Amino acid sequence: MYPLEGKVALVTGGSRGIGRAIAGRLAGDGAVVAVAYARDHTAATEVVERIRGDGGEAFAIQAELGRHGDAIALWTAFDQRIGAHAPGGGVDIIVNNAGIGRSADLASLTEEGFDEVFAVNVRAPFFIVREGLKRLRDGGRIINISSGAARLAMPEIIAYGSTKGALDTFTLNLARQLGPRGITANSVAPGIVDTDVNAGWLRGNPRAEAHAASLAALGRVGQPADIADIVAFLAGDDARWVTGRVIDATGGAGL
Template sequence: MSSTARLAGKTALVTGGSRGIGRAISRRLAREGALVAVHYGHDLTAAERTVKEIETDGGRAFAVHAELGVPGDADTLWSAFDRALADQGADDGLDILVNNAGITVPRPLADVTEADYDRVFAINTKAPFFIIQRGLSRLRDGGRIVNVSSVATRVAFPAIVSYTMTKAALDYLTLTLAQELGPRGITVNAVAPGYTETEINPTLAVPEIRRRYSEASAFNRLGQPTDIADVVAFVASDDARWVTGQWIDASGGAHLGV
C-alpha cells in the first residue's frame, strides 16, 4: 500500500476489474488505500487472482460478479456489490466508480451486423449508463466517476467504427454528468487510452501491427496498463477535486501528427 494512502477509507468499484487495464486500475486504487470491488463478467479465476494480488500487496479487495450487456445487468451488479460489501463488514456506499468494462468489434461499417452493434452498445454504453443511474444513491457526495474512453474518438478509425461510437457516447455522458453532479461535489471524467499492451489484444502478436501501434505514440512504445491506471488514480483522488467534465488523453501522444 502507498505510504500516502490517498484513498484510505474509500470504497471503489471497477467494472471489468480483473484483467488488462481494469486489473491495473484495481491494483493501483488498492495500493492507494481503497477497498476495491473487482467486477468480472465471466472469468472468476482472473478476478480471484486480482483480489489475491491486491491482498498480497497489503490491500483490500473482493470480487463481484455480473454479466453486462444483458437485461437487468445494472441491478444485478449493484445487488452483488451490496451483498459483498456487507460480507466485508464495510460501511454502505461508494466513493469511486470506474466504468472500465468494454468489448471491441473489430469490423468496418460494411461488416458490422445488427447483433454486433447491439452487443457492443449494450456493454460499452448502456451498461455504464444504468450502472451510474442505479448507483447514484450509493455514491457519496464528493465521490468520483471515471469512464474509460478511447483516443479513437478523436481520430478517424474506420476499422472499429461501432466501438468508437460507443466511446463517443460515453464521452458525452461524462460531460453531462459532470454538470449535473457538480453540486454534490462529485467529479466525472473520461480517461482515454491509446494502443495499450493487454492480454486480450491478440493483434499485438503480429510484428507489423505492433510496430505500427508503437510508432503512433510520441514515445515510440505501446502503453502499459499501469500507465492508464496511474491517470485514473489521479482523477480518483482529492488532488483532482477541481477537474471535472474532462476528456483526458492517456495515449502517450498517439496520432499527434495526424
C-alpha cells in the first residue's frame, strides 16, 4: 500500500540532508516528487536516480532562492516538467525545506547577512506558497521545516532562530486561511541532525557528538530519516486533523 499514491510533492532543498531524506520517503510512499535545488545539479540528479532505482518517480528542478522572482522561477520550472510525470499538473504537498544559517550574534551579524537569511528562510517560502496556491489542490498539505532554535534561546544564531519563528507564524496563519479548502499547514522543528551542514564540527568528533546527544532527552543525535518520517505522517491522510501546529522534532531538547 502506498499512502501517497497519485499525489505530487514539491520539496525545496531536496538535493541533500533532510530534504534528500524527505524526497526519498515521500517517493517511497507513492508520491511523484519534484526535487528542487539551488546549484548542485549532480546531487539533485543522484537523488532522482536513487528514487527511480527504488521504484519511485521524481524529477529535479532548479531555482536559486533568496532573490526576487525566485518563487515564480521555481514554479515555472515545475510547470514545464510536471506534465511528463503527472498528467494534469498540480501539486498536493509543498515542503519548504530549503534554508541557510548564519553563525553570528547580534553584534557581528551584518545587514547583508541578515537580509540573505531572511530572504531564503522566510521570503522564499512565503512566495512559494503564494504562487503554489494556484496549483495546490484542495485537501493538500503545506509543511514548513522550522527549527528548535525558534523556541530555544541561542544568541549565537539569533537571525536564524528569528527566521524560523517567523516561519512558524506564517504556518499558523496559513492553517487558518486555507482550512476551508481542507488544506493543512504545519511546521516541523528539528534539533541537531547529522547532515552535511553539521559534518564539519560533528562527524568524527566524539566530544562534539556526545555533547549534541546529551542535549536531547532521547540521548542521541537526530538523523535525516527521523525528520522525514514526521513529514511523511503530516503529508498523509492520517494527519488530516492536524493543522497550525509546530511539531517538535528535537528528540526532546531543552526539556
